[in-house]
Amino acid sequence: MMKSxxxxxxxxxxxxxxxxxxxxxxxxxDAQLAQKLGADNYGMKRYVMAFLKSGPVKMKDSVAEAQLxxxxxxxxxxxxxxxxxxxxxxFLDNQEIRGIFIFNVxxxxxARKLTETDPAIKAGVLVMDLHPWYATAALMEVLSIHxxxxxxxxxx
Numbered sequence: 641m642m643k644s645x646x647x648x649x650x651x652x653x654x655x656x657x658x659x660x661x662x663x664x665x666x667x668x669x670d671a672q673l674a675q676k677l678g679a680d681n682y683g684m685k686r687y688v689m690a691f692l693k694s695g696p697v698k699m700k701d702s703v704a705e706a707q708l709x710x711x712x713x714x715x716x717x718x719x720x721x722x723x724x725x726x727x728x729x730x731f732l733d734n735q736e737i738r739g740i741f742i743f744n745v746x747x748x749x750x751a752r753k754l755t756e757t758d759p760a761i762k763a764g765v766l767v768m769d770l771h772p773w774y775a776t777a778a779l780m781e782v783l784s785i786h787x788x789x790x791x792x793x794x795x796x
Contacts, residue, residue, distance in 0.1 A: 674777070677777040677778065677780045677781070678777055678780065679777035680777075683776055683777055683778070684774055684775060684776055684777060685746075685774070685775070685776075685777040685780075686746040686772060686773070686774055687726065687742050687743060687744060687745070687746075687772075687773045687774070687775060687779070688742075688743040688745050688746075688747065688748055688750070688751035688770055688771065688772055688773060689740060689741070689742050689743075689770070689771050689772075689773040690740060690741040690742075690743065690751060690755060690768040690769065690770050690771075691737050691739075691740055691768065691769040691771075692737070692738045692739040692740065692741065692766050692767075692768055693736050693737050693738060693766065693767050693768070693769060694736050694738060694765075694766065694767075695760075695761075695763075695764045695765050695766045695767045696764050696767075697763055697764035697765050698765075699765060708759055708760055708763055708765060709760070710795055711759040711760075712758060712759055712760040712766075713794050713795050714795055715757055715758050715759060716728045716741075716758075717793070717794075717795065719743075719754060719757070720783055723744055724743060724744055724745065724754055725741055725742070725743055725744065725754070726742045726743070726744050726779050726780060726782060726783065727740070727741070727742040727779065727782055728740065728741045728742070738766060741755075741768070742773070742775075742779065744780065746772075747772070748770045748771070748772060751768075751770050752768075752770060755768045755770070
């Protein structure tokens with residue numbers, strides 16, 4: 641009798657867990673949001689990822705270096721506000737690859753034109769290695785979320 645009770649309870653637990661799992665995995669497709677974000681049928685889109693690498697020019701003047709860095713950051717903010725840059729950030733391990741950009745463009749040529757606006761690129765302090773990339777269109781929402789959690793700008 642006890643064995644039957646335990647089996648019945650295990651079956652009920654399994655059914656309950658299975659139903660919850662199915663509920664959690666069901667999502668509601670939002671065609672309007674997909675269109676707004678430029679998503680394809682898989683919820684994905686094309687971007688261009690840039691690896692920022694140390695360039696041939698090494699700054700010796702710390703004041704000039706700080707000014708150049710500030711101009712670089714302002715350019716990042718401008719590109720993001722124009723919707724051309726989705727994500728940007730430095731790596732923290734002080735290696736040759738200094739950071740990444742993810743451009744909201746579909747071709748390397750478009751991204752190359754955008755990189756040419758960066759003062760650190762112009763100065764030769766950084767170079768960019770560009771690659772076409774395919775990822776979730778949800779990345780387009782990152783900036784609006786970031787604005788809600790940013791207490792202070794990186795250029796202040």
